[in-house]
Amino acid sequence: MIFRMNHGYSERMHVTNHNSEWRNCTHTAPLQMVITHETTRSNVIGQAINPFIRVAEVFVPYQVLEYRYVKIPVQIDITQEITRSDVIGTPINPFTGIAEDFVLFIRRYNDYFTVTTRSVADTAEQYLYGLMQSDKRNMERMAEVVPDSDEQSFQNFISNSPWSARVILNQISIDADSLFGGDPDTCLIIDETSFIKKGVMSVGVARQWCGRLGKVDNCQVGVFAALACRSHVTLIDTRLYLPKVWINDPDRCRNAGVPEEFIVYQKKSEQALDMIKQARNNGIRNNKVGVDGGYGKEPDFLRGLDSSGEIFMADVHKDQLIYLENPEPTVPEPKSNRGRKPTKLKAQTDPIRVDEWAARQPEDAWQIIPIRETTRGTLYAYILQERVWVWDGEEEEAHCWHLIVRREIDSPKEIKYSLSNASKDSSIERLAFMQGQRFWVERASSKTERVNAVSMNTRFAVGMAGITIWRL
Known part of the structure; x- marks a missing residue:
């Protein structure tokens, strides 16, 4: 698949970007070629400066891929009306579908790069191609691998062009x-x-x-x-x-x-x-x-989520203080008529650190709970769950939330602590699942x-x- 670029393939496995000598040539790729980590990109597709290769690398590992003879026409604009078979026949090549989907997808946003009477959609596409295929993702290196582009255009597109x-x-x-x-x-x-x-x-x-x-x-x-x-x-x-x-x-x-x-x-x-x-x-x-512990340690942040009606699962640090009973914050009565009267709230019970509380729990209190599915099967972990109170020392009332503690089966010293304002009848399985969802965003x-x-x-x-x- 080619878009606004003059690429041709030859039997000598050499590719040029702007040379009509190689137009409409056929690149012969071996059938049933086993791709190993030692196989370089040039062994697979020649020396092509091809904006699709980086896309494919992200999604498709080089593992036992099958290739057929492919004739790629030159200077063709890909539109939704042009099907994959119209462009390259019917190859069994996973790169092609990824590339076609990528091009069509980013062009859905072209209108957002049109301001007044000028469009920078073409530059936006080139910028994306550069991010995909450049080994070093700076504008100078990107311009080197994207035909008909230059560093100055990229700089102006990012810094000065008035798209939102x-x-x-x-x-x-x-x-x-x-x-x-x-x-x-x-x-x-x-x-x-x-x-x-x-x-x-x-x-x-x-x-x-x-x-x-x-x-x-x-x-x-x-x-x-x-x-x-x-x-x-x-x-x-x-x-x-x-x-x-x-x-x-x-x-x-x-x-x-x-x-x-x-x-x-x-x-x-x-x-x-x-x-x-x-x-x-x-x-x-x-x-x-x-959120992770960097945000879970911020009382005002958790209060803001809770007051706005957001259900949260917040990791906290091991020194997070909790109360096993409602601390019922109150202003103490003055001990005498002399001096200033107390004005600060004081908890009626003592707090405890989450790691200290977890260390006190008997072994049979930990439950083995499924966390998520992996390529090797279901991942399990030891889980503790308890309803606790959290008070920041300023609010008039403490919050009663879930404390979820996770201990890895293979790494017992690896322990994770989280607080959640989910409904009090939430199951331990559900809470463990919620706690484990951060894996994917990481x-x-x-x-x-x-x-x-x-x-x-x-x-x-x-x-x-x-x-x-x-x-x-």
């Missing part, structure tokens, strides 16, 4: 919701990922916690929202976190292209709440929200780290978040 990233993200979230929104297992998962940087010019770059490295280092941090349903997951929104060192230097923000309305400090948990509210405004039909985030690094350098905040989502 917000509008595209909204549409992507609505499209994702049409696939599995409303399913009882659909959840909105908040996660962050970091992008390692060496310089100081990229928007939001600073010495801060880098999750990829597990330490403080120079990086950018993005907060993402993903819609997940069992093993299916896709990113639908994102925010770029601006550390205080940036907010406290407005000139630096302006020089980097940060709009005035964004030069206001927001905690990551506040950005997460904004994305959850945006999802509801877009009509996203998720039944719960999942996989999506790992892909995002590889693809979206170039996007976080450009068009402040949300630049090409939609690009990342398309890729996943």
